[in-house]
Amino acid sequence: MITFSNISKIYENHAAVKDINLQINKGELVFVTGASGAGKTTLLKLVYVAEKPDTGSIVIAGYNTSTLKEKSIPFLRRNIGVVFQDFKLLSNKTVYDNIALALRIRGVQEGEIKNRVSNALKLVNLRHRSESYPLTLSGGEQQRVTIARAIVDEPTVLLADEPTGNLDSGNARSIMDIFREINAKGTTIMIATHNHDLFRNTGLRVVQLEEGRLIGETVG
Amino acid sequence: MMYLLGLAIKSILREKWINLLTSITIGFSLLILSMTIFTVYNIEGVSDKLPEKFTIMVYLKDDLSSDEIIKAQSQVEGKELVKEVLYISKEKAFSELKSNLKGSAFVLEGIEDNPLSPSFEVKIKKELFSVEKVESLIDILQDEPYVEDIDYGRGFLDFVHSFRTAMRAVGIFFTLLIVFAIIFVIYSTVKILFYRRKDEIETYKLLGATAGFIRAPFLIEGGVIGFLGGLFGIAESYAFYYVIVRLGHNIPLIGFMDFPVQFFAVLPVVGLMLGLFGTIFALGRIRF
Ligand SMILES: Nc1ncnc2c1ncn2[C@@H]1O[C@H](COP(=O)(O)OP(=O)(O)O)[C@@H](O)[C@H]1O
Ligand SMILES: [Mg+2]
Numbered sequence: 001m002i003t004f005s006n007i008s009k010i011y012e013n014h015a016a017v018k019d020i021n022l023q024i025n026k027g028e029l030v031f032v033t034g035a036s037g038a039g040k041t042t043l044l045k046l047v048y049v050a051e052k053p054d055t056g057s058i059v060i061a062g063y064n065t066s067t068l069k070e071k072s073i074p075f076l077r078r079n080i081g082v083v084f085q086d087f088k089l090l091s092n093k094t095v096y097d098n099i100a101l102a103l104r105i106r107g108v109q110e111g112e113i114k115n116r117v118s119n120a121l122k123l124v125n126l127r128h129r130s131e132s133y134p135l136t137l138s139g140g141e142q143q144r145v146t147i148a149r150a151i152v153d154e155p156t157v158l159l160a161d162e163p164t165g166n167l168d169s170g171n172a173r174s175i176m177d178i179f180r181e182i183n184a185k186g187t188t189i190m191i192a193t194h195n196h197d198l199f200r201n202t203g204l205r206v207v208q209l210e211e212g213r214l215i216g217e218t219v220g
Numbered sequence: 221m222m223y224l225l226g227l228a229i230k231s232i233l234r235e236k237w238i239n240l241l242t243s244i245t246i247g248f249s250l251l252i253l254s255m256t257i258f259t260v261y262n263i264e265g266v267s268d269k270l271p272e273k274f275t276i277m278v279y280l281k282d283d284l285s286s287d288e289i290i291k292a293q294s295q296v297e298g299k300e301l302v303k304e305v306l307y308i309s310k311e312k313a314f315s316e317l318k319s320n321l322k323g324s325a326f327v328l329e330g331i332e333d334n335p336l337s338p339s340f341e342v343k344i345k346k347e348l349f350s351v352e353k354v355e356s357l358i359d360i361l362q363d364e365p366y367v368e369d370i371d372y373g374r375g376f377l378d379f380v381h382s383f384r385t386a387m388r389a390v391g392i393f394f395t396l397l398i399v400f401a402i403i404f405v406i407y408s409t410v411k412i413l414f415y416r417r418k419d420e421i422e423t424y425k426l427l428g429a430t431a432g433f434i435r436a437p438f439l440i441e442g443g444v445i446g447f448l449g450g451l452f453g454i455a456e457s458y459a460f461y462y463v464i465v466r467l468g469h470n471i472p473l474i475g476f477m478d479f480p481v482q483f484f485a486v487l488p489v490v491g492l493m494l495g496l497f498g499t500i501f502a503l504g505r506i507r508f
Contacts, residue, residue, distance in 0.1 A: 049508070050426065073508040077428035088423045104223045105429040149427075 001026040001157060001188045002047060006056035008212075009042050016042040018212040020056070029179065029189040031199045031220060034209035040192035041085060043209070044159045047190070048080050049073050061156050078106055081150035081187075083160035087142050089134040089149075095121070096130040099149045106153060120148040123178055139166035147175065151182055158182060158189045164198060172198065224433070228440035235413060242409040242445050246402050246494075247452025250487050253398045254457035258464075260391035262477045267384050274349070276358065277371040278340040282310075284366055289338070292366045296340055301348050301357050306341040310334050337368055351381040399494060402449070406498025410442050414502065431506035439499050446495020450488030457484045 007020040017039040024030050032040050045051040046058055049065050057066045063076045081102075089098050099120055103113045121127045124144035134142055143166050150158060160179070164172035176198060183189050191198070199206050199220030208216045232239055278296070280289065289307065297305045308316075313336040344354060354377065358370055414421070424434055461479055468474040 048426065070508055071431065074425070074428045074430045077426065082426065084426070088426065090420055090423060092420075101424075102427050105424065105427050105433055110222075 001028070001061060002190070003059045004043075004046075004056065005058075007043075007046060007053050007058060008055040009039075009046060009051055010054045015212045017046070017053075017209075020214050022207060022214060024188060024190060026188055027183070027186055029183045029191070029204050031204060031206040032190060032192045032209060033194060033196070033199070033206055036194060037211075038209040039212040040194075040209060041161055042212075044082070044161055044190065044192055047157075047159060048077055048082055078153070079156045081153065081155035081158045083143075083146050083150045083158070083163045085161040085165065087134075087146045089142060089145060091133060091135050094131050094133055095126065095137070095145050098134065098145060099152050102149050102152050108153075116152055117148075120152040123151070123181075124148045125174070140168070140171050143167060144175070147178065151178075151187075154182075154185070155187060158187050160189065160191045162193055162195075163191060164193065164195060169197065224436040225440065228437040228444070231413065231417075231437060232441055232444055235416075238409060238412065239441070239445050239448075242405055243448040244452055245405050246446060246449025246491055247456055249398050249402050249405070250450060250453025250491065251456040251460060253395060253490075254453065254484065254487070255460060256391055256394040256398070257483070258461070258477075258479050260387055261479055263384065263387045265478070266476075267380050274344055274354075274373070274377070276342040276344070276354070276361075278342055278361060278367055279337040279369040279371065280339060280366055281368045282337060284338070288366060292364070293340065295364075296342060296361070299357060299360075301344055301353055303343045303345040306343075308339045308341060310336055310338045313337075313339065351377055402446070402491070402494045403498040403501065406442055406446060406495050407502045409445065410438055410499045410502035413441065414438065425506075425508055434506055435499075435503055438503055439496060442495040442499030442502075443492050444495070446491035446493070446498070447488045448491070449495070450491030453487040453491065454484045457487065 002022075002024040004020045004022040007017060008015055009017045020043065032043060034040055042051065046053050046065070047060055049068065053066065057064055059065075060076070061079050063072070065076070068076060090101070093101065096117055099117045100113045103116060108116070117130075118127065121130055124147055126141060126144055126148065129137060129141060129145075134145065137145065143163065147160070147163060150160070158179070163179075164175055167175060172195070179189055179191065193199070202220040204220050206218045206220045207214060208218065280292065284292070293305050293307055296302055311334065314334045317336065354372075358372065361367055362370055421434055458481065461481055461484075464474060465478055468477070
């Protein structure tokens with residue numbers, strides 16, 4: 001589903017990601033781990049084309065991100081749900097409208113949007129907050145809104161960047177349950193995290209980054 | 221679609237002051253445009269009326285027989301540009317001169333022979349009137365054997381011609397200037413609106429919005445600002461028209477001025493188009 005071949009991304013003489021070769025299969029749930037600054041976020045950005053690699057290529061769902069025409073980028077992104085590390089929620093829109101935005105962009109009818117947003121909110125346990133504004137929510141709640149927005153269109157690929165960064169362990173576990181549930185429905189998932197508790201004893205693939213290099217792979 | 225319209229309306233209301241200010245500025249620019257067109261229109265109107273008064277005096281040779289005069293008259297009448305030809309005989313010219321001089325007729329005392337030439341007073345069809353055509357007609361007439369001399373207001377004609385050309389150039393210059401000014405005003409406003417929403421747009425892009433989806437609310441907003449500017453322009457232009465044409469009709473030089481007020485109806489359309497243009501320039505290429 002996602003193939004990284006010789007991927008490098010260099011910021012001002014400094015390689016954030018270097019010579020990455022990685023294959024992620026359809027339906028897999030893979031963790032990317034490593035210390036802060038190891039290159040996890042950069043690796044995900046390269047997938048949803050927020051950054052272009054300096055060398056190598058990434059093929060995702062049949063699209064090669066290096067040769068992709070600029071005007072096709074939105075359509076690639078519609079196959080990818082992203083849980084951003086900094087959420088990227090719009091503070092002037094309600095929780096409902098933030099989640100609905102992902103569907104409005106795709107031209108979904110309002111009636112259907114209502115159903116799907118309400119299902120997504122149910123999944124992250126935030127139905128009672130649908131009319132609140134993001135800044136009135138706790139960090140953990142904002143994180144769950146971001147997750148709801150990422151999954152509301154049932155994407156082929158889900159990328160989650162530190163999705164439990166603001167959650168206590170109980171909430172973190174329930175978020176992991178949501179990911180596994182979505183994964184069971186066939187969505188391919190990459191989770192970037194420095195939190196080892198998240199993958200301990202899961203039996204899932206864990207890819208380790210260190211200073212931009214892929215240094216090993218274990219089973220959680 | 222409804223959603224994009226909603227976004228645009230929300231933004232128009234949220235940013236109502238900057239939008240209102242932009243619209244008013246555009247309204248005033250359109251007022252200047254109206255004034256420019258008003259002026260050019262009236263100058264054209266005045267110079268269009270000139271050919272009615274314009275005549276060419278063709279002085280004939282003294283020794284023509286009446287047959288030759290009749291032939292010459294019908295030849296001149298046959299010219300495309302000529303509306304009518306009035307024959308003024310030597311004697312008639314002399315008596316007209318006398319009656320014109322009236323009390324000062326003594327200046328003619330002692331003049332036994334009639335010194336005047338017979339002439340044609342040639343009037344031009346005003347719908348065909350142009351300086352170039354009149355001059356080429358005169359060139360042709362000059363070479364006719366029966367013509368002694370030709371007199372016409374050459375200097376005046378040239379002056380009208382160049383004044384008119386100059387006014388047209390000034391009119392076009394002002395029109396272009398105003399068009400660019402309006403586009404620039406909308407350009408700046410949309411740029412500001414765009415930068416205010418930069419983060420929001422960044423998120424839209426990451427969620428998979430197309431360039432069209434991002435542009436649409438701005439285009440609607442820019443169009444509405446321009447259209448509103450056009451409505452202000454109508455109000456201001458009509459006020460200007462009212463003052464000049466209605467209240468000024470007894471004042472010399474202003475009294476004859478007029479203008480088809482229906483023209484003002486195009487101002488909102490002009491505003492709308494320029495609004496869209498300015499917005500397109502301001503948004504430029506959307507990069508992902
Ligand atoms: N936009 C950027 N400009 C310059 N350097 C960057 C940029 N983004 C990331 N980096 C650098 O690249 C390295 C990897 O960053 P990142 O991918 O965010 O790591 P992680 O997500 O694992 O913490 C870091 O050293 C970081 O400082
Ligand atoms: Mg990171």
